[in-house]
Every structure is written in C-alpha cells, then in structure tokens.
Amino acid sequence: MAKKIVSKTENTGWTDPSKRKKVRKRRKPMTEDQKVAAAERLEKARAVRAAKNPNYGMSSIHESLRDMPDDYPVHPNKVKKWIKIQTELANSERKLNRQGVKGAAARQLIHEGYIKNLKKFLRDGDYIDNFYGEHQDKKITRKCVAQAYYWEGPKKDQPKFDVGVWYPLLGTVYTKEMQQSEEEE
Numbered sequence: 001m002a003k004k005i006v007s008k009t010e011n012t013g014w015t016d017p018s019k020r021k022k023v024r025k026r027r028k029p030m031t032e033d034q035k036v037a038a039a040e041r042l043e044k045a046r047a048v049r050a051a052k053n054p055n056y057g058m059s060s061i062h063e064s065l066r067d068m069p070d071d072y073p074v075h076p077n078k079v080k081k082w083i084k085i086q087t088e089l090a091n092s093e094r095k096l097n098r099q100g101v102k103g104a105a106a107r108q109l110i111h112e113g114y115i116k117n118l119k120k121f122l123r124d125g126d127y128i129d130n131f132y133g134e135h136q137d138k139k140i141t142r143k144c145v146a147q148a149y150y151w152e153g154p155k156k157d158q159p160k161f162d163v164g165v166w167y168p169l170l171g172t173v174y175t176k177e178m179q180q181s182e183e184e185e
Contacts (some may be wrong), residue, residue, distance in 0.1 A: 007144065017051075020080045058076070058123065059121065059125075061076050061122050062122065062123060062124055062125035063125075064125040065121075065122065065125055073132065073138075074127060074132055075123070076122055079118050079121060079122055080122075081134070082118055082133070082134050083115055083118050083119065085089070085117045085134050085135075086111050086114050086118070086134075087115060089107075089111045089135075090108050090111035090112050090115065093105075093107045093108035093111060094108050110136075114129060114131075114136055115131040117152075127140070140163045141165075141166055141173065142162075142164065142166065142170065143165065143166045144165050144169075146169070147159050147160075147168075147169055148160040161174040161179070162174065163175065163176050163177070163179055
C-alpha cells in the first residue's frame, strides 16, 4: 500500500492568477498647456509623415478612388465618416436588441450590411449599395452603358427601357410617366 503524502505548505491566501484583477496605475492628467503642446507635436509629426508619403492615409483605399474631387458624392473621406456614424448607430441598435426592443435586430443588421458595403467600396472601388449618405438617405441612380433592344415580337428593333435608369439615348432618366405614355400608344 502507498504512503499518503501530506503537504506542510500553507496556501490559504492563494488565488488563481487568471482571476485576479490587474491594477493599473492611472496616468497623471495633463494640463491645458500640455494638451496644446502635445496636439502641436502630433500635428507636426503627421505633416512630416505626409510629406514623406503623399499617399499617407490612403493605403487601404482603391487606386481609382484616390484622385477623386473633394465635392464628389462618395468621396473616400465622406465614406469614412459614414462608416463611423453607421458603426455608432449599429452599436446603439445592438444595445436596444439586448434590451428586447422590437425591430432593433433588423435595424442593427441593416447598419452592419451598409458598413460592409462601404468598406468594400473603399477596398475595391465598386459601390454595390442602392443608397448612399450618412443615414442611407440618398438613392443611387443607375446609368445605361449599353442600350438593349427587343429582338422579336411587335416591338422588334425598338429600345428597351427600365424606370429610374438614365439613358444616353434619351439624355434623361426614364420615368413612370414615359412608360405609361408608351403603353397608351
């Protein structure tokens, strides 16, 4: 029969290190003068970095989007702001979803899907969403690049049109009224 081993070590105060709370020393708060000086130093450092690298801050953006004019509706800087706003909205909907608010889960998924589409636009240069803007409040207008024609039937060799699409053949957007007037003829 094996001998029983008895420990003589006292370890009643022992706690599991993974469950201990790590205490961090708080930083000493900066004075207003120190904050201003730090902001100036940071601004100088960013200017030096931007002078060394003209594409600073644009490395994750597709090449076709880098030289867009600032007033372009989906300029990368605007899109970055939209991503920030939509992330905040998704986070607030996530909190509401945890509280059990009806419809919060669907709104959260809408915001997250829009964020994914915006990130894809910055990465690939392809805008795939039907809406744009901070709150998805503006609708994308489609443009016809190759006119389609009927190839058989009574409308043979006549152009095809979809409502809400801009056609170079017409020089404008094809509207519901245009469609109704064609049907009456």
